[in-house]
Amino acid sequence: MSTNSMSDPRRPNKVLRYKPPPSESNPALDDPTPDYMNLLGMIFSMCGLMLKLKWCAWVAVYCSFISFANSRSSEDTKQMMSSFITHNP
Amino acid sequence: MEKPKAESWKRTPQTLKPRGAARGAMKTLPAFCVVLLVLWSVSEAKFDDFEDEEDIVEYDDNDFAEFEDVTEDPAPESPQRVVTTEDDEDEATVELEGQSENQEGDFEDADAPEGDTENEPYDDEEFEGYEDKPDTTSSKNKDPITIVDVPAHLQNSWESYYLEILMVTGLLAYIMNYIIGKNKNSRLAQAWFNTHRELLESNFTLVGDDGTNKEATSTGKLNQENEHIYNLWCSGRVCCEGMLIQLRFLKRQDLLNVLARMMRPVSDQVQIKVTMNDEDMDTYVFAVGTRKALVRLQKEMQDLSEFCSDKPKSGAKYGLPDSLAILSEMGEVTEGMMDAKMVHFLTHYADKIESVHFSDQFSGPKIMQEEGQPLKLPETKRTLLFTFNVPGLGNTYPKDMEALLPLMNMVIYSIDKARKFRLNREGKQKADKNRARVEENFLKLTHVQRQEAAQSRREEKKRAEKERIMNEEDPEKQRRLEEAALRREQKKLEKKQMKMKQIKVKAM
Numbered sequence: 001m002s003t004n005s006m007s008d009p010r011r012p013n014k015v016l017r018y019k020p021p022p023s024e025s026n027p028a029l030d031d032p033t034p035d036y037m038n039l040l041g042m043i044f045s046m047c048g049l050m051l052k053l054k055w056c057a058w059v060a061v062y063c064s065f066i067s068f069a070n071s072r073s074s075e076d077t078k079q080m081m082s083s084f085i086t087h088n089p
Numbered sequence: 090m091e092k093p094k095a096e097s098w099k100r101t102p103q104t105l106k107p108r109g110a111a112r113g114a115m116k117t118l119p120a121f122c123v124v125l126l127v128l129w130s131v132s133e134a135k136f137d138d139f140e141d142e143e144d145i146v147e148y149d150d151n152d153f154a155e156f157e158d159v160t161e162d163p164a165p166e167s168p169q170r171v172v173t174t175e176d177d178e179d180e181a182t183v184e185l186e187g188q189s190e191n192q193e194g195d196f197e198d199a200d201a202p203e204g205d206t207e208n209e210p211y212d213d214e215e216f217e218g219y220e221d222k223p224d225t226t227s228s229k230n231k232d233p234i235t236i237v238d239v240p241a242h243l244q245n246s247w248e249s250y251y252l253e254i255l256m257v258t259g260l261l262a263y264i265m266n267y268i269i270g271k272n273k274n275s276r277l278a279q280a281w282f283n284t285h286r287e288l289l290e291s292n293f294t295l296v297g298d299d300g301t302n303k304e305a306t307s308t309g310k311l312n313q314e315n316e317h318i319y320n321l322w323c324s325g326r327v328c329c330e331g332m333l334i335q336l337r338f339l340k341r342q343d344l345l346n347v348l349a350r351m352m353r354p355v356s357d358q359v360q361i362k363v364t365m366n367d368e369d370m371d372t373y374v375f376a377v378g379t380r381k382a383l384v385r386l387q388k389e390m391q392d393l394s395e396f397c398s399d400k401p402k403s404g405a406k407y408g409l410p411d412s413l414a415i416l417s418e419m420g421e422v423t424e425g426m427m428d429a430k431m432v433h434f435l436t437h438y439a440d441k442i443e444s445v446h447f448s449d450q451f452s453g454p455k456i457m458q459e460e461g462q463p464l465k466l467p468e469t470k471r472t473l474l475f476t477f478n479v480p481g482l483g484n485t486y487p488k489d490m491e492a493l494l495p496l497m498n499m500v501i502y503s504i505d506k507a508r509k510f511r512l513n514r515e516g517k518q519k520a521d522k523n524r525a526r527v528e529e530n531f532l533k534l535t536h537v538q539r540q541e542a543a544q545s546r547r548e549e550k551k552r553a554e555k556e557r558i559m560n561e562e563d564p565e566k567q568r569r570l571e572e573a574a575l576r577r578e579q580k581k582l583e584k585k586q587m588k589m590k591q592i593k594v595k596a597m
Contacts, residue, residue, distance in 0.1 A: 009292055010292065018333075072315060
């Protein structure tokens, strides 16, 4: 019936599964914030530890927090927690 | 001493070792005792420093605590003691004994007069040795006692931790903002989905899929990629393969971002990407949107930069507001796309539309490669892309999501329209020419590289062949293979010569 195609555009036989976009270089281009913050956090924590500068250590803590908040995909919570703990002296 | 030494030399070297060890032990023992004594004398010296103050009665282990009034005599002697103990333990002990004897002698002297005149309360003779005392006390009074402030880091008050308190407060503020921002984004996403659920479910069989389930069943909920990005995949409709909706919210969970947005307000965005079936869309490239967005897209997107070389044109001719501009491959496409309903949609919701992009040559943004051009043309897909701005410019509320529902209607309408719209013969010819032109340009650019690649492949083949020939153990077979290779090469050369001759003839 002609009304059928008008009323119901759904086609169950034409269902395609969702394919997550291939991990290209785009994720890195989109937003480098978490990576930069991660790196900064590591650098500052090393500085704070070696040079015994308290403010360095605090900045490192902040950097790791910011990196966590901006993390791109739903990474493992365990990985985030472990990286967070190791980077904070 | 010499005899035993000589004997020891005569004996085997093995026996020398224990002797040497014993001698070493003998040497270390006095050194150890010396170290201990130095430590003890240093501690004594410390106590002597304190003897001037009044709260030294506590130091019971100081033998001379009781006699703190007699400050003059022990004080100069203590540095002597420290110096002498470094020499040898015997000498030190002798010195100490001597000192203690001296001290006792003083006290004996002091005691003696006391014992004689017990009846009288005070004897003048008693104070013979103590005449210095009033003088010393007066001299002490002349030197004012300075009370030194205990430095801040030794105090135990709140002031010494002001940096820590400040930092922890900042961190707490950040965590609070993270939780609040995350919740807000989540609420906004849910509100959007609740508003659009009905429309989507009436149009698509599969609403919501994260690709992990074995069967293709609708999850019926958004796929959270991030704290600020939510995905939704819909599929199972006539004429399109599927539709991916991405809710790109602002990073409300990051305090830095929140502060940055106070300087420069940005909107939440909804990005919709519809993948069309090959037979359901004709070949054209077309875009409509804000001028700024189109300029950016033209620079970034591969297909727009290649097929739509003109600058974005104003859409006033078709009744569009000034804020919107058009990028099109050819005029016929614009004419076909801008029908009444589309114009109605665009005019009414112009403030929410960022860009609308239809293309059969869509391959994503331009890929910047270091080596130059990629060897192959990127894969293209027929897609319709929509980018909408959520009203509110950042200060959005869940009820604002209802304003986006008409835009989803526009999307559905566009899908059907794209299927219906077909270029006429002229348009098709033009479109085909354009595509051929683009491909040719691309091939020209990569010609050199492709030649190099082909050359290297040929060399690889030759090398493989030679290796095979070498590896053949049978000399007969080797000879035969070599002959075959030679023949093949001769044939190739002949072919090349023929081609050259033909070209020459054509040129003539």
